[in-house]
Amino acid sequence: MTYPIRTRVLHWLTAIAVFATLLIGFFMTNEIGSHGALVATHMTLGAAILLIVIVRIASRFTHKTPPLPDTVGRWEARMVLGSELSLYTLLVAQPLVGWAMVSAAGLPVRVFGGIPLPRIAPFDAELYGLLRQAHSALAYLLVAIVAGHVSAVLLHTLTLRDGMLRRMS
Amino acid sequence: MTRSTRTFADAATTGIVTLDGVEFSSPNRRSLLLGLAAVGAFLVTDIGLIAYASSGGDLTRQRFLDGFRNVFGVHPGFRKNHAKGVSLVGYFTSNGNATTLSRAAVFAPGQTPVLGRFSLAGGNPSVADTPGAARGLGLVFGLPGTDQWRTAMLNLPVFLDNSPQGFYDRLLAAKVDDATGKPDPKAMADFLQQHPETEAAMALIKKTSPTTGFADSTFSGLHTFHAVGRGGERTPIRWSLVPHQSAIAAQTGSPNGLFDAVIRQLKNGPLHWMLRLTVGEPDDPIDPTLPWPSGRRTVDAGILTVTEARTDAAGNARDVNFDPLVLPDGLEPSNDPLLSARSAVYAGSYRERTTEPQSTPPVRVEDVNP
Numbered sequence: 001m002t003y004p005i006r007t008r009v010l011h012w013l014t015a016i017a018v019f020a021t022l023l024i025g026f027f028m029t030n031e032i033g034s035h036g037a038l039v040a041t042h043m044t045l046g047a048a049i050l051l052i053v054i055v056r057i058a059s060r061f062t063h064k065t066p067p068l069p070d071t072v073g074r075w076e077a078r079m080v081l082g083s084e085l086s087l088y089t090l091l092v093a094q095p096l097v098g099w100a101m102v103s104a105a106g107l108p109v110r111v112f113g114g115i116p117l118p119r120i121a122p123f124d125a126e127l128y129g130l131l132r133q134a135h136s137a138l139a140y141l142l143v144a145i146v147a148g149h150v151s152a153v154l155l156h157t158l159t160l161r162d163g164m165l166r167r168m169s
Numbered sequence: 170m171t172r173s174t175r176t177f178a179d180a181a182t183t184g185i186v187t188l189d190g191v192e193f194s195s196p197n198r199r200s201l202l203l204g205l206a207a208v209g210a211f212l213v214t215d216i217g218l219i220a221y222a223s224s225g226g227d228l229t230r231q232r233f234l235d236g237f238r239n240v241f242g243v244h245p246g247f248r249k250n251h252a253k254g255v256s257l258v259g260y261f262t263s264n265g266n267a268t269t270l271s272r273a274a275v276f277a278p279g280q281t282p283v284l285g286r287f288s289l290a291g292g293n294p295s296v297a298d299t300p301g302a303a304r305g306l307g308l309v310f311g312l313p314g315t316d317q318w319r320t321a322m323l324n325l326p327v328f329l330d331n332s333p334q335g336f337y338d339r340l341l342a343a344k345v346d347d348a349t350g351k352p353d354p355k356a357m358a359d360f361l362q363q364h365p366e367t368e369a370a371m372a373l374i375k376k377t378s379p380t381t382g383f384a385d386s387t388f389s390g391l392h393t394f395h396a397v398g399r400g401g402e403r404t405p406i407r408w409s410l411v412p413h414q415s416a417i418a419a420q421t422g423s424p425n426g427l428f429d430a431v432i433r434q435l436k437n438g439p440l441h442w443m444l445r446l447t448v449g450e451p452d453d454p455i456d457p458t459l460p461w462p463s464g465r466r467t468v469d470a471g472i473l474t475v476t477e478a479r480t481d482a483a484g485n486a487r488d489v490n491f492d493p494l495v496l497p498d499g500l501e502p503s504n505d506p507l508l509s510a511r512s513a514v515y516a517g518s519y520r521e522r523t524t525e526p527q528s529t530p531p532v533r534v535e536d537v538n539p
Contacts, residue, residue: 026222027223029223029516030224030225031230032225032226032229033513035513036502105519106309106488106489107495108313108316109315119313123312123484123488125483125523129520129523143215147211147212150208150215151208154207155204155205158207159201160196
């Protein structure tokens with residue numbers, strides 16, 4: 001059994017966008033070239049992820065999920081649910097923190113080549129500092145949870161050969 | 170359906186797997202190695218990509234920030250460069266003349282609120298004012314709107330460097346030696362030998378001696394930008410602010426003489442500058458160490474009125490990052506590599522100073538008598 005096609009498409013779109021956004025994020029905070037273009041791309045991808053994940057959360061309640069393979073024990077099933085919940089939470093929180101952070105710096109929030117977004121935080125440098133640190137902390141947390149997610153699927157698919165990956169492919 | 174015994178734990182102990190009475194291929198050594206190898210390959214690629222992305226070339230933003238700390242010392246809460254300054258409040262009154270060049274809303278006839286900051290170059294917030302130190306004027310038009318325009322200007326006709334590496338090397342070459350109280354002359358001579366563009370820019374700057382104070386300084390944006398008109402036509406421009414008043418002299422021997430003088434002047438009335446756009450020809454240099462030929466057409470776009478000086482504090486220009494890439498629709502950056510480098514390093518400085526403890530700035534408006 002697999003997830004419906006819309007879920008699979010949205011999942012892989014999210015995966016590509018999250019990897020790209022994280023890598024650009026790590027790159028643009030160190031590299032001194034192409035800064036404007038990198039930040040604009042990073043923000044546009046972040047906005048796209050927020051949109052996709054909101055659609056995914058809504059869509060999550062429109063269908064039954066394929067059952068986990070029987071190789072997943074009771075404890076592991078809880079961890080699967082927990083990691084799914086934390087991924088959804090992080091993928092919503094991280095773009096919102098980024099958006100709020102840009103707002104708190106008093107900067108215009110423009111995505112998709114110029115579309116202005118409303119500001120969601122007041123111009124406040126101290127708040128910016130807190131949100132900026134949070135944005136980095138969440139990025140590393142996201143890297144760790146995604147790594148766990150991918151590793152678990154690889155072990156199931158290749159070691160236990162239980163077809164875990166087939167649910168989403 | 171009964172639960173499987175085929176879990177990772179079971180596999181490790183029994184190696185036998187049954188699902189609903191059917192025996193499945195158990196996780197043997199081969200599949201275990203395959204799984205672990207795939208996980209290992211993924212993690213190596215993942216962490217490798219992140220490490221590679223984070224390495225950012227030879228000259229990273231962090232090297233600039235460390236360079237400023239190395240040269241000027243540790244001053245938590247302050248800008249890493251242009252640390253000493255005073256915040257300004259005012260407005261820009263556009264006369265509409267620049268609408269022929271740019272569709273930017275700020276150039277349409279009318280008023281735009283402005284926050285600004287006078288500063289001295291360097292990362293030491295309590296350095297004594299000297300007439301020769303480069304004076305900065307940072308401005309943000311229309312904060313916090315979508316169409317805001319930020320610019321960081323200097324009282325110089327040209328910039329001293331045409332590459333981020335040049336800026337970085339000059340920063341280190343100009344480090345004051347604690348023993349002599351002066352930069353090492355050999356370090357600067359070596360630097361200038363490798364950077365003829367800086368030597369030429371310095372010669373050009375030395376042709377005119379610095380003015381009396383902030384109030385009579387001409388501040389230039391230095392970099393080339395493109396004005397974009399209603400039809401999308403792009404024109405290279407540079408901008409400067411031309412003073413409309415003379416300055417009162419700094420009190421000799423006072424460590425904040427230049428700042429105190431302009432604060433006193435502002436307590437007695439507003440100060441004005443004309444925003445002048447110089448219109449470039451297609452072959453004019455982007456290199457900010459090179460002046461444009463004299464006689465280029467200029468457009469006077471309107472008057473900047475500075476009404477008030479305020480001690481650097483929360484909510485005023487202290488909290489503005491004068492990122493030169495924050496431009497309204499109708500203004501675009503040129504491909505001058507310093508613009509991106511400044512934007513990147515300013516972002517790093519802003520992050521550091523907004524997460525560090527704040528202390529009282531040395532320039533205090535309330536300490537100056539009108």
